[in-house]
Structures are given as C-alpha cells and as structure tokens.
Amino acid sequence: MIELQDVSKAYYLGQTPVPVLKQISLHIQKGEFVAIMGSSGSGKSTLLNIIGCLDTVDSGRYSLSGTAVSDVPEKSLAILRNRYLGFIFQSFNLIPRISAERNVELPMIYAGVDPDVRKNRMLAALDIVGLKDRAQHTSADLSGGQQQRVAIARAIVNDPDIIIADEPTGALDSRNSQEVMRLFQQLNASGKTIVMVTHEDDIARYAHRVLIVDDGSIVNL
Ligand SMILES: Nc1ncnc2c1ncn2[C@@H]1O[C@H](COP(=O)(O)OP(=O)(O)OP(=O)(O)O)[C@@H](O)[C@H]1O
Ligand SMILES: [Mg+2]
Numbered sequence: 001m002i003e004l005q006d007v008s009k010a011y012y013l014g015q016t017p018v019p020v021l022k023q024i025s026l027h028i029q030k031g032e033f034v035a036i037m038g039s040s041g042s043g044k045s046t047l048l049n050i051i052g053c054l055d056t057v058d059s060g061r062y063s064l065s066g067t068a069v070s071d072v073p074e075k076s077l078a079i080l081r082n083r084y085l086g087f088i089f090q091s092f093n094l095i096p097r098i099s100a101e102r103n104v105e106l107p108m109i110y111a112g113v114d115p116d117v118r119k120n121r122m123l124a125a126l127d128i129v130g131l132k133d134r135a136q137h138t139s140a141d142l143s144g145g146q147q148q149r150v151a152i153a154r155a156i157v158n159d160p161d162i163i164i165a166d167e168p169t170g171a172l173d174s175r176n177s178q179e180v181m182r183l184f185q186q187l188n189a190s191g192k193t194i195v196m197v198t199h200e201d202d203i204a205r206y207a208h209r210v211l212i213v214d215d216g217s218i219v220n221l
Contacts (some may be wrong), residue, residue, distance in 0.1 A: 001161070001193055002051055002202045003027035007060035007070075009046055020046050022216040023060065028195060030161070033188045035207035036197045042213045045166055051195055052164040052178055053077040065161065082111055086155030086163045090170035092147040094139045100126065100150045102136040107158050125153035129183060145176030152183055156192075163187060165196040169203050181206045 004026040010017035020043045022102050028034055028051075036044050049055035050062060053069055056077075062069040065084060070079065081087075108118045126132045129149035139147055148168065153193045155163060162186070169177035177200075185206060188194050196207065204210050212219045 001030040001065055002026070002195070003061075003063045005058045005061040005063075007050065009043075009050065009055070009058050020216050021050070024218055025060075026211070026218060027192065028118075030193055031188070031191060031195045032209060033184070033207045035204040035210045036195065036209060036213060037199070037204055037210055038213035043216045044213050047213060048164060048166050048195065048197050052087060053080045054087075082107075082158065084160070084161050085145070086160035087100075088148070088151050088155050088156075088163065088165040088168045089169040092139070092144070092146055092151045092171070094150055094154075096139050099136050099138055100131060100142065100153075103150055103155050104153045107154060111158050113158075114138065121157055122153075125157040126150070128156065129153045130185075143176075144172055145179060148172060148176070148180055149183070152180070156187065160192070162193045162195065165194065167197055167199065169198065177203060 006020055006023045006025055008019065008023055009021040010019045012018070024047065036048065038044050041201060046055065050057055053064070056074055057070050060070065063219055064080065067080065068169050069080060086105045095106070104125055108121060113121070126202055129152050131146060131149050131153065134142060134146060142150065169180055172180060181203060184194055184196070198204050
C-alpha cells in the first residue's frame with residue numbers, strides 16, 4: 001500500500017543542501033500499524049509528511065495504493081490526500097471558535113459530500129470517539145483529550161484507508177494518551193492502516209512494527 005524506494009530529501013541552507021532523508025526504502029502493507037521513532041531532528045516528520053503527501057521527494061519513488069506519488073504534480077497531491085489519508089497532529093489543529101461538529105464536517109465539505117449525508121457521517125464519527133454529546137462545543141470548551149478525539153473524528157470522517165499521526169499523544173496526559181491509543185487500535189482492527197510518529201515507548205508498543213529513523217536513515221532493529 002505504501003512503498004518508498006530510495007527516497008531522499010534535503011533542505012537548503014542558502015545554496016547548501018542539508019540531507020534529511022537518505023535513500024529510504026520502506027514497504028507498509030494494508031492494515032499495518034507502524035510506529036516511527038528516533039531522536040529529535042532525525043527526519044521522522046519529514047518522512048511522515050512524504051508518506052502523507054504533504055511534502056514531496058527530491059529523488060526516489062513513492063507509490064501509494066498503486067499511484068506513483070513521486071510523479072504527481074505538487075498541486076494535485078491534495079486529491080490523493082482527500083482520497084486516501086486522514087491526519088492527526090500533536091497540537092490537534094482544530095479550527096478554533098467553530099463547533100466540534102463543524103470541524104468534523106469540513107473535510108466532507110471539501111470532498112463535496114451532500115449535506116444530509118454529512119450530518120449522519122459527522123454524528124457517526126463523533127460517536128466512534130465517544131463525543132456525540134459534545135458536538136456543539138468549541139475547542140475552548142473541550143479538554144485536550146477531547147480535542148484530540150474530535151481531531152480523530154475529523155480524520156476518519158471521509159473513511160480514509162490510512163491514518164497519519166505525528167506525535168498524536170505528545171500533548172496529552174497518560175490517561176488521555178491511552179484512550180487515544182485504544183481508539184487507534186479500534187480503527188486498526190476495522191482495517192485502517194496507521195503510520196504514527198512517537199517519542200514514547202509505551203505508545204509505540206501499541207503498533208505492530210517499530211521503525212527507527214537515525215540521521216535520515218531507517219535502522220534495522
Ligand atoms: N522546512 C524546513 N526547512 C529547513 N529544514 C527543515 C525543515 N523541516 C525540517 N527541517 C530540518 O530537517 C531535519 C529533520 O526534521 P524533522 O522535522 O523531520 O525531524 P523530527 O525527527 O520530526 O524531529 P522532532 O522529533 O523534533 O519532531 C531537522 O534538522 C530540521 O531542522
Ligand atoms: Mg517531528
């Protein structure tokens with residue numbers, strides 16, 4: 001489902017390229033739950049952003065569900081993201097001042113889903129994360145754990161094949177972290193492929209496979 005072959009990426013300091021990912025080859029099968037670990041600055045988020053079609057490769061090939069992403073022009077990546085991917089970030093990234101239900105509805109508006117279908121799917125997604133009764137609340141009225149569960153509802157509402165999560169528990173206490181991981185396990189059991197970056201061993205333990213990134217390369221355990 002996710003196939004990287006010799007993927008490299010550099011950032012530029014003036015004219016000087018600074019390599020961040022060095023010929024990474026990686027294969028993630030449909031239904032896997034993979035954790036990516038490694039020290040700060042090793043390239044985890046850069047790798048995850050490439051897998052999530054949020055960033056592009058400099059060289060090498062990336063193929064997602066049979067589509068050669070590395071050949072897709074940058075402006076068309078949004079179509080792939082909408083079709084295949086749901087995103088969860090450390091800082092939740094909900095839109096403030098609009099309700100939980102509006103936040104969950106937005107990806108469906110972008111995807112052109114009918115208004116009456118939208119409402120049912122929004123309620124179903126909020127129900128999965130246990131927040132149906134908080135649909136009208138804005139971020140200011142929700143705890144961190146609740147905000148992350150709204151973000152999970154938003155990530156799954158278009159029924160993506162793959163969930164991309166960058167330190168999804170990084171801003172949560174242990175109880176809320178475990179709760180978010182239980183939701184991830186449930187989503188994975190329902191067939192979603194999950195690729196998650198984490199710093200925490202007890203969070204990585206929920207994954208079936210752990211990849212370690214060290215200075216832009218994947219190290220074998
Ligand atoms: N947009 C950018 N422009 C220039 N350099 C960048 C950019 N994004 C990341 N980098 C550099 O690339 C390297 C890898 O960054 P990345 O964010 O992938 O690391 P990370 O493993 O996710 O780290 P952390 O655990 O701190 O989140 C770092 O040295 C970082 O400074
Ligand atoms: Mg990072």
